[in-house]
Amino acid sequence: MFKKKIKAIRYLSRILFLVVIVATAGLVQFHISLGLLILAIVSGASFCGWLCPFGLLQDIGGEIGKKLLKKRYRLPVKYQKFFQYFRYSLFTLPSLGLGIVFIYDPQISLLSLLSNIYVSIGAWMVLIIFVILSIFIDRPFCNYFCIEGSLISLQGILRIFRIKRDKNTCISCGACDRVCPMNIEISNKKQVNSINCINCFECLELCPKKSLSFGLLKLKNLFSNK
Numbered sequence: 178m179f180k181k182k183i184k185a186i187r188y189l190s191r192i193l194f195l196v197v198i199v200a201t202a203g204l205v206q207f208h209i210s211l212g213l214l215i216l217a218i219v220s221g222a223s224f225c226g227w228l229c230p231f232g233l234l235q236d237i238g239g240e241i242g243k244k245l246l247k248k249r250y251r252l253p254v255k256y257q258k259f260f261q262y263f264r265y266s267l268f269t270l271p272s273l274g275l276g277i278v279f280i281y282d283p284q285i286s287l288l289s290l291l292s293n294i295y296v297s298i299g300a301w302m303v304l305i306i307f308v309i310l311s312i313f314i315d316r317p318f319c320n321y322f323c324i325e326g327s328l329i330s331l332q333g334i335l336r337i338f339r340i341k342r343d344k345n346t347c348i349s350c351g352a353c354d355r356v357c358p359m360n361i362e363i364s365n366k367k368q369v370n371s372i373n374c375i376n377c378f379e380c381l382e383l384c385p386k387k388s389l390s391f392g393l394l395k396l397k398n399l400f401s402n403k
């Protein structure tokens with residue numbers, strides 16, 4: 178019941194945000210930067226889990242995939258880590274004269290479409306490819322390519338609230354690791370310090386022992402986290 182409630186609230190918050198974007202022809206996205214910065218400082222990349230329309234589209238793709246395929250595919254951990262760090266290097270593209278790739282950024286393309294701004298066929302295709310990929314793997318764009326997501330994640334590097342694990346009740350079943358759409362290893366940490374966490378609370382909902390919670394950062398767990 179609890180599980181379904183959080184998921185439903187997250188879908189609702191993202192649909193409402195999407196409606197606001199359409200109603201304001203995209204202006205809201207440009208006027209809430211300060212709000213998003215504060216949100217990131219407090220709780221990290223919550224925008225990605227609770228508001229982003231392209232995150233919503235990929236999660237819908239993921240729900241379809243779970244129903245049709247009954248399983249999710251993942252890159253081997255070492256490749257995952259490589260590509261997740263690779264995402265943070267994409268900031269350098271404009272300085273390399275490759276800013277043109279932003280025309281094909283599906284997160285921007287979707288925002289443009291919602292704001293009634295022209296989107297090229299190529300950008301449409303990239304958007305569709307990532308939605309199709311999300312049927313097989315969790316949030317392929319968020320995990321490995323989203324520049325806005327990586328910027329928000331970096332703003333949340335010192336975030337005050339984090340997912341925490343109670344070692345005393347955890348049975349190390351690994352269910353949290355398997356459900357995390359951002360491929361974070363949770364089951365061997367006292368606290369999730371990864372800046373990739375989007376606060377979707379999927380791990381918290383699925384934990385059979387209710388060992389996970391969302392609470393104030395513990396400084397000592399920044400350095401000794403097992």
Ligand code: SF4
Pocket residue numbers: 342346347348349350351352353354363364383384385386387388389
């Ligand atoms: S799902 Fe809960 S019990 Fe299982 S490993 Fe994660 S924290 Fe521990």
Ligand code: SF4
Pocket residue numbers: 340356357358359360361363369373374375376377378379380381
């Ligand atoms: S650690 Fe938990 S809250 Fe964070 S992204 Fe993974 S499943 Fe979501």
